[in-house]
Amino acid sequence: MKIPPFTTEEETKILKPEIMKEIERVIDSGQFIMGPDVKEFESEVAEYLGSQYAIGVNSGTDALVIGLLAAGVGEGDEVITTSFTFFATAEAISQIGATPVFVDIEEATYNINISLIEEKITEKTKAIIPVHLYGHSVNMDPLTEVAQKHKLKVVEDVAQAFGSEYKGKKVGSIGDVGCYSFFPTKNLGAYGDGGLITTNDSEIAETAKMLRVHGAKKKYQNEILGFNSRLDSIQAAILRIKLKKIDEWNEGRRKVDKAYKKYLGDVEEIILPSEQTYTHHVYHQYTTRVLNGKRDGLQNHLKEKGIGSMVYYPTPVHKLPLYAYELDLPNTMQLTDEVLSLPIYPHMSEEKVELVANAIKEYLN
Numbered sequence: 001m002k003i004p005p006f007t008t009e010e011e012t013k014i015l016k017p018e019i020m021k022e023i024e025r026v027i028d029s030g031q032f033i034m035g036p037d038v039k040e041f042e043s044e045v046a047e048y049l050g051s052q053y054a055i056g057v058n059s060g061t062d063a064l065v066i067g068l069l070a071a072g073v074g075e076g077d078e079v080i081t082t083s084f085t086f087f088a089t090a091e092a093i094s095q096i097g098a099t100p101v102f103v104d105i106e107e108a109t110y111n112i113n114i115s116l117i118e119e120k121i122t123e124k125t126k127a128i129i130p131v132h133l134y135g136h137s138v139n140m141d142p143l144t145e146v147a148q149k150h151k152l153k154v155v156e157d158v159a160q161a162f163g164s165e166y167k168g169k170k171v172g173s174i175g176d177v178g179c180y181s182f183f184p185t186k187n188l189g190a191y192g193d194g195g196l197i198t199t200n201d202s203e204i205a206e207t208a209k210m211l212r213v214h215g216a217k218k219k220y221q222n223e224i225l226g227f228n229s230r231l232d233s234i235q236a237a238i239l240r241i242k243l244k245k246i247d248e249w250n251e252g253r254r255k256v257d258k259a260y261k262k263y264l265g266d267v268e269e270i271i272l273p274s275e276q277t278y279t280h281h282v283y284h285q286y287t288t289r290v291l292n293g294k295r296d297g298l299q300n301h302l303k304e305k306g307i308g309s310m311v312y313y314p315t316p317v318h319k320l321p322l323y324a325y326e327l328d329l330p331n332t333m334q335l336t337d338e339v340l341s342l343p344i345y346p347h348m349s350e351e352k353v354e355l356v357a358n359a360i361k362e363y364l365n
């Protein structure tokens with residue numbers, strides 16, 4: 001039996017009849033860009049997330065670019081974030097002419113180490129991007145405190161954490177702006193590209209809405225330099241269906257976590273992800289740490305057994321050719337060598353988890 005790191009096979013089986021009907025309805029309506037489905041989705045998703053405004057865009061990367069600009073960040077500013085993330089977090093900062101300033105991460109959560117933020121703040125610092133990596137919330141209270149003290153905007157990168165919570169609130173609704181991705185592998189995935197910006201600030205919402213349609217409030221009255229970054233009606237119709245399932249399917253991922261803990265909890269050379277008391281983890285990735293230099297060997301062993309696993313990410317952002325910064329980020333460097341993401345998806349059976357666990361134990365013991 002082959003076990004992929006992620007698959008939509010089961011969910012597609014469940015939803016296909018309904019999705020095909022909805023796609024047909026959108027096609028018959030003749031409204032393919034924005035339109036009523038996007039409006040409906042925006043209002044449903046705003047309600048789900050507990051944010052006042054939700055603005056659909058073309059991708060998570062665009063959500064970050066437009067979210068930063070709408071929050072007033074731009075040319076020459078500095079934005080503090082982590083290097084232990086997908087490239088797009090930093091790319092969005094650089095894309096608008098600002099500079100990413102990388103802070104090290106905490107070992108326990110793989111998220112930004114908040115106690116190291118303040119020393120990186122300069123006169124040019126405008127914002128912080130906390131990344132809720134792998135579906136686990138950043139500790140937002142102390143982060144918000146630092147931001148408020150220095151009058152910095154908080155732009156949350158929620159690409160990997162749709163439905164995750166911080167102290168009972170959905171992540172993305174806590175900072176000034178929340179930026180989500182609907183890339184097909186994300187917890188709420190479309191069948192193509194898509195993204196979302198959320199905010200409780202009417203001015204930010206207004207600017208973001210203009211930026212996504214060429215900087216115009218009124219058609220053909222372009223006021224600022226914008227983008228063509230809209231959510232397609234078909235994607236919005238699909239997302240409306242999948243939004244109804246998100247809690248159940250995030251719960252499915254949490255069951256997979258419990259199963260991994262049952263079978264691997266006492267294996268010494270692998271550290272399983274842990275959930276802090278302030279979060280409700282949605283396990284976008286099931287990222288473990290493999291100790292004693294055994295990560296690559298274990299990954300090869302799993303591959304031979306037909307089990308897919310991934311390294312997110314093989315190179316920390318500050319070491320990518322675009323940046324190639326010399327920085328002292330010891331946890332970022334160490335965890336880059338140790339992380340291994342095991343198969344996880346909402347409908348993964350306990351039997352499959354056990355197979356993965358057995359293959360791991362075979363190699364590590």
Ligand SMILES: *Cc1c(COP(=O)(O)O)cnc(C)c1O
Binds near residue numbers: 059086089159160183
């Ligand atoms: C996926 C992802 C993005 C970008 O989202 P796209 O929709 O692929 O543009 C940004 N940040 C993080 C942390 C991501 O995982």
